[in-house]
Amino acid sequence: MDICNNAVTRITALSPTERLAALRARLLEAGVQGFIVPRSDEHLGEYVPPAGERLAWLTGFTGSAGMAIVLPDRAAVFTDGRYTLQVRDQTDPTLWECRHITEEPASAWLKAHAQDLAIGYDPWLLSVPAVERLAAPGVHFVALATNPLDAAWTDRPAAPMAAAVPHPLAYAGQSSADKRAEAAAALREAGEAAVVLADPHSAAWLLNIRGGDLDHTPLALGFAVLHADARVELFMAPEKVPAETRMHLGNQVVVRPREELPRALDALRSQRVRIDAETTPAWFTHWLREAGAEISPGEDPCRLPRACKNPVERDGARAAHRRDAAAMARFLCWFATEAPKGGLTEISAAAQLLAFRRQVPHFRAESFPAISGAGEHGAIVHYRVTPETNRGIAPDECYLIDSGAQFVDGTTDVTRTLWSGPGPAPARLKDRVTRVLKGHIALATTRFPAGVAGPHLDALARRPLWDAGLDYDHGTGHGVGSFLSVHEGPVAFSRAARIVPLREGMILSDEPGFYAAGEYGIRLENLLLVVPADLPQATKPFLCFETLTLAPFDRALIEPTLLTAAERDWLDTYHARVLAEVAPQVDDVTAAWLNIACAPL
Template sequence: MSIESMNKNHSLRLESLRQLISSFKGWGFLVPYSNCFQNEYMADCDHRLQWLTGFKGSAGLVIVLANHAALFVDGRYTVQAPQEVETRNFSVEPYSVDSIEKWLSQHSPAGQVLLYDSWLYTVQQISSYKKHLDPLGITLEPCDDNLIDAVWVDRPVRPCEPFVPHPDEFSGKSFKNKLEPILASMKLKSLDYMIMTNPESISWLLNMRSNDTPFTPSCQAFLIIDHGGGVQAFTDLKKVTQDVRNHSGDPVSWCEFKQFLDVVSSFSTKKVRVDFGQLPQKILDCLRHAKAEVLHETDPCILGRALKNDVEQAGAIAAQERDSIAVINFLAWLERSYQNKKITELDTVAELLKQRQKQTYFQGESFSTISAVGPHAAIVHYHPDPLTNTILSEDAIYLLDSGGQYLDGTTDTTRTIALGQPTDEQKDRFTRVLKGHIALASIIFPDGTTGQQLDVLARQFLWHVGLDYEHSTGHGIGSYLNVHEGPQRIGKGGHGAVLQPGMLVTNEPGYYKAGEYGIRIESVLLVIPLNSNFLGFKTLTLIPIDRMLMDVSLLTKQEIEWINAYHDKIFTKLSSKVDEQSTGWLQEATKPIKFSESSLKNG
């Protein structure tokens, strides 16, 4: 089989994988969107699922059996996935453990073995799968090597970018100060070691960044912390410069990644703390073989990096302001250009990047820009490419979801723009999304509140007319780290973390009509203390919301006052900072809306 054939024909790739599964005496093989670090954004060499199926989303699972195969995706990708994969090869199914169990019960007889790469699954994931598959008589069995790698004949080389120290002027807290409470906790619980495998936590703790993966400047490494304060960092040592060694100091000894399992294998009878939600099953198997005493606790750095200190908060505010300037300059350019020139979705991506590159501290995009016009906007995570690239036409809705990585913060924002005259339906849907956005941004809530409790605020006006959206309403954001960060979130499912002062979270309700248009309004919020044990949100994003798409008759007086105050704040803060040719556009975009009692509808 030629390399060219393997690269172009997913059917051939699937057949090659099936032959290998059979040679290993397996009935099937699990192919997750994952690597050993559980990165959201991965290097090209880790995109096994995309190589096999053609699916370009950032979450999913493929199960390949002898005669059937399925791609499991969440609600963000239900429109996108069938467009990208050959559905004669892969059925597209909802991504949940219950759905996986149901599908396997229909296609896999009892007594069969499913192979998997134990580096790519966390302990928690495997435990959940086994709970659902054991009653079906299906056995999960790890294989020594990933079967995809054996048939991926021209797999890209793994990147090897150097680590870069992240100065205290941006982090606000030294590595030593971050390590102290971890060591105190280990001493209290008589732990010998703590193993860390999450790149964002490790980057935050060490005050290091890197560019090994797209969009997220995290360091691909594992850490072992011992009770005496020593830290072993395992990575490709070609990434570790003398500046990095000087910055990390004496507590950190740098080791080759291939030494990691050998060190873990020596932990006989040692008490070791891990996080089963992050730890690859491969490492737990090694610890058990060594007869270590394993204690599961949540990674302490997750909450530490979510609670932005004063320096990180100031950086987030500054980064959001600069990013807003870039987006305003872009929107002004778009207004001037799209009617007279054949502007495409990819043209807008390039222009927006150019505007961001003008801003201080800009390092790169925080995710692949979603630049979507018309029906493409109904695909929640659509990304234009040369095959799908479309000209922005009049009388269409344009959705732009984008973000930047700055040394002092990470940004994420969405605005939906009317190109020409929107329909009454589009204005109705947009205004209901806007009302939900305002309700969430304005809420005052008591200590102890979770994002799940607030989610209904953003959906209520869509629910009034029997509509909804499939994604969550908000996610946390890192500080020059991952644009999607926990533990806080705003959404229907799960319990989520309690919202606390210093946390960042997005506010992004939406509406999507498949095949026609999509709407989303997204801003970044900072949780702030108010009084008497109550909290609120401060909106950091400073980008106008398109008045052309508003049905003002659906807005209350209070909602109009919120919009006017928000737009006045934008103009006051940024009118002297945007490009000269953008000032007129900004002035028009932030004009106050007039309120009239007589024009109100019952929305």
């Protein structure tokens, strides 16, 4: 299966000023004075097809999280700490105010500037809780039947139409029939007739299908309704579901065009229907209530089971990371040779890593656009290089490369911060990198009782930076799917994350960092698998982490005197494992480089 390569951003005939003016004209026609433009599509996902890039089309901002609010006389873009630099670089300051969504929530901005105004929103693009979080005294929200931005976006791309294909049991580890039976049993136990699955990851996992509607996440976009008798109605363009996939789905799964969704929901009148409010567009709640159904709030029954990888998926993740490690080793060896000469650029470096990955068996696509940032660009947390921003990687500077791959048996995500050489790294930079490494090790080596959640552990990775009065403005780690999204809920290492206890089989990233605006960025990331801890003396079940990622850390940026004996032992043991597992997979030149890169401190 190929994952289609749709462009993330597009060139439009309208100027930024004309786009904003066109939207405002449509708002007048709709009878509202303002409009909310979230960074999401009808599935509320982080990654969207070109037809869903409404925020980028309107504002120029291409980050994966954000929101715009348009009023008659002003407009603002809100984003989090990952994108505060990027959003200012990509938007026109004469048109758009840039706001940190945590420090100045959109609700506060609306309260200050939208009194007595009617603010429209597309109920397909916001959940009910998202609308409620925007609530402000004196502001009236109106759910619009059609999206005025779509009417203004006259050259909007067509919706993606890649085929949905079976995900073999050899990689899925559990049949769709068994998954449907377990989820349906949970509905019956709760006294619910059905659940709406608006998140296409849930349908992909439940039905063991994948697709190519997004560049980096192997999804077939659609909606599903799971009934308490384990039947599924899959709402997707029928032409996207070939005969092989229909046979795979079986008789209990019926494929219907999306246009039949209203009629299917009408058939649930007088029945209890589960809605996961955070992951479901408000349109579903509005329609079901009008149809006379009883809304039963509850979590998507696929979300937690999907996060807890079964034994086959765990083995697949290990195998995928071993293969990915060979590509990473070849890249790091190549970089160590070429970077000191000068001549590399952010684009050429990322392209070389992708070229190495393409040679790895079972590779399907990058799991996200590589973040390839040299010098000051590394301080832009989710920097995405373009031909316009591409810069050379000079000798003797800091370079950050955050990348990953989609393999049919697993999803990878790894970040390394590198010194381009040939001279020594400055002592201050080594201090910062080593503190980030200490935080990384602290999280990777912790053992914790069952019931502990990601937010409880986030501070472990920050402590070495906090000791020096430093911090970073993003979470420490996110969940990762199994040949699905590289960002997967419901767990995360973050102060802002929900309290969801970590469970065996979950995969999360461990990626503390430090960013000096205008100078450099540091991030060190491995993926961790939650496994049982071997603690014979424990009085209750304990868990710990198995490191999946296998790539050496750049010794040129490590200050050994800042590491404790235990931290040095961890690093030496990790590097010995990298050498043992990766060297047999690579050429002699790379293997020789690994011998040096993985030598004990």
